[in-house]
Amino acid sequence: MPAHDRRSLCRHRPIHSLLTIAFTFAITLSIATGATAADPAPPILSVEMDIPAAKAVARLKKQLKNRGFTVVKEINLLSNLKKNLGKKLGDKFNRQKLTAVRSLVVCHGRYANRIANTDPAMLALCPLTLAAVEKDGKTTVHFRRPTVGFTSTAAIKTLTDVERDIAAALHAAKAGPKMK
Numbered sequence: 001m002p003a004h005d006r007r008s009l010c011r012h013r014p015i016h017s018l019l020t021i022a023f024t025f026a027i028t029l030s031i032a033t034g035a036t037a038a039d040p041a042p043p044i045l046s047v048e049m050d051i052p053a054a055k056a057v058a059r060l061k062k063q064l065k066n067r068g069f070t071v072v073k074e075i076n077l078l079s080n081l082k083k084n085l086g087k088k089l090g091d092k093f094n095r096q097k098l099t100a101v102r103s104l105v106v107c108h109g110r111y112a113n114r115i116a117n118t119d120p121a122m123l124a125l126c127p128l129t130l131a132a133v134e135k136d137g138k139t140t141v142h143f144r145r146p147t148v149g150f151t152s153t154a155a156i157k158t159l160t161d162v163e164r165d166i167a168a169a170l171h172a173a174k175a176g177p178k179m180k
Contacts, residue, residue: 053100053134100134
């Protein structure tokens with residue numbers, strides 16, 4: 001091979017090496033997390049409500065209870081952050097101008113037992129958390145889907161049931177109380 005042809009190949013080798021490294025990293029990450037191309041759902045389920053956080057959380061707690069979930073703890077996250085970091089962070093605090101951030105820590109005993117019986121490692125997902133974020137009088141509740149990234153676990157059926165029930169509670173809370 002002539003010298004100019006070898007130089008040409010060498011110029012492209014770093015790009016080829018970077019692509020190989022990136023591809024290898026993506027495959028390794030996919031295997032390590034259990035994620036697959038079949039995971040079409042985004043990792044966070046977000047439901048917007050045209051009501052303040054206090055009202056959204058009250059509705060959500062009722063809907064969760066109706067589905068067998070227990071709210072283990074409710075944390076007024078924005079208030080705690082403001083109290084502990086507001087002065088320290090100064091103008092860097094709450095740049096999004098959020099008016100409320102509530103975190104709900106929830107558990108469902110029967111689901112937790114099913115998970116423990118099928119894949120105890122998935123108990124790392126328990127308890128579950130939901131974040132209600134209010135801005136301008138509107139609230140978006142965010143929930144980290146337990147099925148995304150864990151499709152190869154023996155507990156996938158239970159995780160799917162949990163996700164379905166939380167999503168149903170979120171959508172029922174958005175719809176509000178039924179009129180009689």
